[in-house]
Amino acid sequence: MASVQLQDLIATLPAGAVVTDPDVLAGYRHDWAKDPGAGTPLAVVRATATADVAATLRWAHAHGVPVVPRGAGSGLSGGATAVTGGIVLCTERMRAISVDPVTRTAVVQPGLLNAEVKRAVAEHGLWYPPDPSSFEICSIGGNAATNAGGLCCVKYGVTSDYVLGMEVVLADGTPVRLGGPRLKDSAGLSLTKLFVGSEGTLGVITELTLRLLPAQPPLSTVVASFADLDSATEAILAITAALRPAMLEFMDSVAVNAVEDELRMGLDRSAAALLVARSDAPGAFAAHEAELMVAACEKAGAIEVFSTADPEEGEAFTAARRFAIPAVERLGPLLLEDVGVPLPRLADLVSGIAGIAERNAVTVSVIAHAGDGNTHPLIVHDPADAEQTARAHRAFGEIMDLAIALGGTITGEHGVGRLKKAWLPDQVGPDVMALTRRIKDALDPTGILNPGAIL
Ligand SMILES: Cc1cc2nc3c(=O)[nH]c(=O)nc-3n(C[C@H](O)[C@H](O)[C@H](O)COP(=O)(O)OP(=O)(O)OC[C@H]3O[C@@H](n4cnc5c(N)ncnc54)[C@H](O)[C@@H]3O)c2cc1C
Incomplete structure (x- = not known):
């Protein structure tokens, strides 16, 4: 049939x-x-x-x-x-883009990669900030559907902060236009935002109108290594108390060694944690912010702190951090977490994850967009080993339980999808689940759109 x-x-x-x-x-x-x-x-x-x-x-x-x-x-x-x-x-074949330098907006089809959007707007001296580590392999439509974050989001916000409008096709095949190239628009319900992060469960995004910024100023970069996790989390809080960095990333020793195995760039293999922080403050302020970040790391007891205004050096450390997931993946298949907590609870989350790894006898590498409290615990396991896989899955659930108990979230940027939906009710509660179900049923009454995701 x-x-x-x-x-x-x-x-x-x-x-x-x-x-x-x-x-x-x-x-x-x-x-x-x-x-x-x-x-x-x-x-x-x-x-x-x-x-x-x-x-x-x-x-x-x-x-x-x-x-x-x-x-x-x-x-x-x-x-x-x-x-x-x-x-x-x-949507991989829907790849058109037009840029309007006057309104600083771009109209893009969903299949363009994030990196392609960045490159196209850069030709007009403009910048599309959201920068998932996967920016060279993920589509702008997927970014909108997951409300993707990334490395500079600690200062510049996430995808939803840049979506001014969209065309979306509803479950019955009706295309609708929401929002548009207006920098302010409060007409009607905020439906554009409803579809950002809806993970393909409410409609299919076929066009996006994006807000752009002027090109990012040159960045100063600070790299600091720490002998223990507590010193690193102390430095993170000291930095965010002093300023709003343009990037504040964390890698634990497993990630540092996995990246060093592949890239051989001289990272300190003995460090328990590495921070990579950047400032894009205008003119001499970038150097000033870098000094503040160096001081914060030193005060927290960093083993070594390195600061550079050289763009290539800074980009090399940023690329190393972006490479962390593929590098750790070479140790074995991963269960990937995306839990986040309010920043003051970051140390509790990181130490709690170490306890969960120990109790379940599994390797969990933690990397993080530390400046916004969003961690990616990477649970390495061997699917051929059923007993180890069971322990890895137990740790996967325990980490989400821990994040919820700390007032955090089961996903900071990757979305719920199918793999985290069992924990969503524990985070948001029955009333919000019922509301979510009512919205889903209203927009997709026959339930054909991405069944099994989120709900
Ligand atoms: C190495 C690595 C690093 C990563 N780092 C980050 C990071 O730093 N930050 C971050 O946020 N994410 C990160 N990700 C996750 C991923 O890249 C993002 O979630 C990205 O937004 C997914 O885009 P995609 O085009 O690949 O979407 P897909 O994987 O194809 O789809 C993702 C979801 O969006 C839905 N969807 C896709 N397109 C549309 C559409 N046009 N309309 C409606 N629904 C749609 C799908 O149904 C699905 O639910 C990383 C991934 C990898 C592999």
């Missing part, structure tokens, strides 16, 4: 848009989280225009076929995991 219906979709869409080759489908079953529960889709639709997305959703709505929206598949929470018998609706 499904294949007869699929012929209708194939006939409606441009030639080649619907892919059913099993070898190709296999590449669209997982996102980066490699959810073992991934299904096998009926087909992948590679949309080239809003009309393709609308036609696919009209067809899916009519036939009750699940649709999993997908950008570049770099998600870390199983949000783009394929559903058996469903469609994976991919």
Whole structure:
């Protein structure tokens, strides 16, 4: 039956848009989280225009076929995991962009990579700040759908702070426009924000209007190593009390050694923790802020502190931090966490994670966007070892329980997806879950959009 219906979709869409080759489908079953529960889709639709997305959703709505929206598949929470018998609706071929230097806005289609958006606006002397470590492999549509964060978000905010408007196709195939290139707009409910971070469960984003900033000023960089985790977390709080850094990143010793194994850049392998902090304050203020950050690290007892205004040196340390997840992944498959806490609880979170790792006898490497309290505990495990895998999954849950107990969140930027949804009710409570369900049911009454994600 499904294949007869699929012929209708194939006939409606441009030639080649619907892919059913099993070898190709296999590449669209997982996102980066490699959810073992991934299904096998009926087909992948590679949309080239809003009309393709609308036609696919009209067809899916009519036939009750699940649709999993997908950008570049770099998600870390199983949000783009394929559903058996469903469609994976991919935006990778929707790649147009136009930049308006007068209003400092850009209109972009969802399939462009974050890095491509940054490069296109830079040609006009402008800057799109949100910078997930994955910026070279994740799409701008996926960024909006997950409300992605990144390294400079401690100072510049997350994706939702830059989305002024969008075109989104609703579950029944109706395209709607929300917001637009107006820097102020308070007409009606704040529906644009509702779709940012909705992880493909409420609609498919087919265009975004983004707010841009002038090019970022040159950065000064401070790198500090610490003999213990407490000194590092003390330095983080001292820095954020003194100023708003443009970046404040943390790597523990497992991450430092994994990165050093790959990049051989002379990181201190004996350090328990490494901080990489940056200032982009204008003119001489950057050097002043760097001095404040050096002083904060020294006062907290850093073993070694290095400061540079050289852009290439600074970028090398930033690239090392961005490389931490792939580097630790070379130690073994990862269960990836994204827990965050209010900054004063960061030390409790980091020491609590160390206790959880010890009790469950698993390696947990912690890297963090430390300046906004958002950590990424990376649980290394061997899926072939069932007993170890069970311990890793227990640690995965305990870390989220700990974050909730500390007044934090189960996800600071990756989204709930499929892998963290069991913990969402514990964080937000029954009333918010019921409200979330009512919104989902209102926008997607037949439940075809990304079933199994978030709820
Ligand atoms: C090494 C590494 C480092 C990372 N670092 C960061 C980081 O620093 N900060 C951060 O925030 N994330 C980070 N991520 C996670 C990931 O890159 C982000 O979540 C990113 O926003 C996902 O974009 P994507 O295009 O790959 O989306 P996908 O993985 O394809 O999809 C993600 C979710 O968005 C939905 N979706 C995708 N496109 C659309 C659309 N057009 N309309 C509606 N829904 C859609 C999907 O259904 C899914 O639920 C990292 C990932 C990796 C692998």
